Amino acid sequence: MEQEQQVACIVDHRTHPITDGRLLRELDPAVRNLIKGDYPEAKVTDFICDHHLLKYQLMRVDGLINADVKQTNKINRRLTKAMQSDDYDIIDVNDTLNKSLTMGQKVSDAVARFGGSWGFILIFSLVLIVWMLINGLSLFGVHFDPFPFILLNLALSCIAAIQAPIIMMSQNRAADRDRMNSENDYHVNLKSEHELRILHAKLDNLAQNQIPHTLEIQKLEIEILGQIRSEIDSLQKDKEND
Numbered sequence: 180m181e182q183e184q185q186v187a188c189i190v191d192h193r194t195h196p197i198t199d200g201r202l203l204r205e206l207d208p209a210v211r212n213l214i215k216g217d218y219p220e221a222k223v224t225d226f227i228c229d230h231h232l233l234k235y236q237l238m239r240v241d242g243l244i245n246a247d248v249k250q251t252n253k254i255n256r257r258l259t260k261a262m263q264s265d266d267y268d269i270i271d272v273n274d275t276l277n278k279s280l281t282m283g284q285k286v287s288d289a290v291a292r293f294g295g296s297w298g299f300i301l302i303f304s305l306v307l308i309v310w311m312l313i314n315g316l317s318l319f320g321v322h323f324d325p326f327p328f329i330l331l332n333l334a335l336s337c338i339a340a341i342q343a344p345i346i347m348m349s350q351n352r353a354a355d356r357d358r359m360n361s362e363n364d365y366h367v368n369l370k371s372e373h374e375l376r377i378l379h380a381k382l383d384n385l386a387q388n389q390i391p392h393t394l395e396i397q398k399l400e401i402e403i404l405g406q407i408r409s410e411i412d413s414l415q416k417d418k419e420n421d
Contacts, residue, residue, distance in 0.1 A: 189214070189221055190231040199409070200228035207395075210239050229406040236399050243392040250384055258377045272359045276352065284352060291349035294342055307331070 185194045189203075203211050204223035213235045215221050227235075293299050310331055314324045324330040 186226040188228040188231060189218055189225045190227060193228075195226075195228045197226065199413070200226050201232060202226055206232075207239070207399075209242075210235050210399075213238055229409060233403060233406055236403055240396050240399055243396055247389050247392055250388065251381075254377060254381045254384060258374065258381070270359055270363055272356055272363070275359065276356060284348065287345045287348040288352070290342065290345045294346060 184197045186197050186200070187194050188200060202223070203214065203221060203225050206214075206227075210232075211223075214227060310324070311328060312318060313321050314328060314331075315326060
């Protein structure tokens with residue numbers, strides 16, 4: 180039977196059957212670089228036995244796991260910081276406005292609410308009708324504002340002149356409320372966008388790094404198990420020969 184080729188291991192310089200190890204060119208580039216880190220003079224044609232190769236394969240597995248854990252922790256820290264270090268507190272608009280409410284603002288709100296209701300329209304229409312009937316028909320002998328009701332026109336003009344700025348004051352408060360709500364929405368959206376970007380980074384890291392690393396680790400584990408099985412078989416053969 181043809182004798183199996185014997186080669187020297189680059190680590191301990193002992194001779195081994197070529198089937199008990201691997202040439203450097205057959206190894207994964209990352210594992211090969213780890214070996215070259217300890218043995219810079221190593222060439223791709225050099226041989227390393229399974230016993231010493233196991234050490235570098237485990238180093239590669241540890242490196243992949245540590246890299247994934249480090250990157251995941253980094254992203255988690257960014258996400259935690261984004262959720263905790265928000266320099267803007269969401270304002271309770273109703274509570275803020277109610278605390279700063281003055282008597283004049285309360286009156287303007289009441290006038291705006293009443294002036295914009297059907298009750299105001301009905302009452303005002305009734306007053307106008309009664310006014311014109313009394314003065315037009317001289318009911319009860321009263322005739323203080325004859326046609327064309329100049330006094331009524333003056334009263335209406337005065338009411339409109341006073342009511343308009345009061346309603347505008349109420350609208351200004353409504354504008355302040357809208358502005359504060361808009362600021363709240365802006366900061367909430369900004370914070371949500373920042374958190375979504377970090378979550379996307381986490382998903383990208385999972386898809387681009389962790390999943391390929393997991394597959395590479397599984398490949399290395401299969402190779403390591405094969406090498407361990409080969410060593411066990413070799414020990415069993417040596418035991419049987421003895």
